[in-house]
Amino acid sequence: MMNEPPYWREPLHEVFTVTVRSCIKEKKEYLIEIAEDVIRAAGGGQDGDRGILRINGQEVSILNTAKQDSRLLLITEEPVEPDQVVQLVIDLKWRKAMMQNHTAEHLFVATMKKISPSYKLGYIWIDGEKGVVDIMGPPLDFETVVKAEKEVTRLIEARIPVEIEIVDAAELDDEVRAREGLASKHEKVRIVQVGDYDSSACSGTHVFNTYDIEAFKVIDYRTVEGGTRIEFLTSSRALEEMVKVYNTTLEKKHSYPYEMDQLGDILDKAKELIHERQWIVQHLSRLMTEGKNIESIENTDFWTEYLPGLDMKEVRSIIRDYPMEGKLAILFFLPGVKSSLIFWTNELPEDASHYISDIVTSLGGRGGGSRDVYTGGFADSPNPEEIYNEIISQLRKRLTS
């Protein structure tokens, strides 16, 4: 017959009388062995319980609980006299948070299995702050993560009872999620059932109803070897995090200003600006060390610059004070989602358009100009650098002929 620890069926039982067997100092901590199996040690991917020991009106904090060779050890900062009976009080705040996080983990993994049975559970860690779980298989994209998150929220709102059953390991059927080799290690196995949504072999602590999880939020997902690591929060911890993130953006909303649903676009713009700035720094450093990007083609100075982050007006003002003397061909290219360019000539036999107009048109752009200036643009230019290089290479040929 298997001994069922009390926290399996009554995880909210708070106070126990326990016997201290021994107390050993290990580094800065004390390991206090107790006789009764009433507090859950770390194991099976779940952190240990916290709590306090009450000894003659004195309180000793339990920092964590561990199991070593089937001995149950309380980890404390202070020693406790062995061979005495003391009161053990479970930290129910920590315990409840683990119950919420662990049950949410069951719901998330079961949902992933329903999305595709090929997904397998990898690494798992549950404590009183958050849950971490690796979903092994093809990397999860954002849409799938959000879909699973939504389903977990639906299950929480559906108020599904969570029940515990102890069964013979030999009777485990394929419907029950269980780690490989589990049935061969144990005679009896504890099954955690979430209605008829999920059955899973597990020794952790769980809530009584999915509604007790209160809230679920994935706070990160990233690719790890062989799968995707998901980090999540539940209950008040999820709400606090969401409030924190929302208020960070709310504080800035009026000073910038923007609407909340524009946040994604704003982040994209910020990334683009950083990229442009890197270009400008590179550009500036080249200008300062090597000078302007000028080559000489048959007595014509051919000057080309790739200028991200600048607009047409700014570029015109840069060139305004440039001394236009001798034979010149100057191309400034302003890359972006919509790229534009300006081409100046001086003392060349033909109009500026003569040299560049066909090139721009053949690359999908349009433009026009006067004797010495041509301006053009590309409505859609996913690869502006390619367009820029192509224009230069064709202009070289035009200037030669």
Ligand SMILES: [Zn+2]
């Ligand atoms: Zn579990």
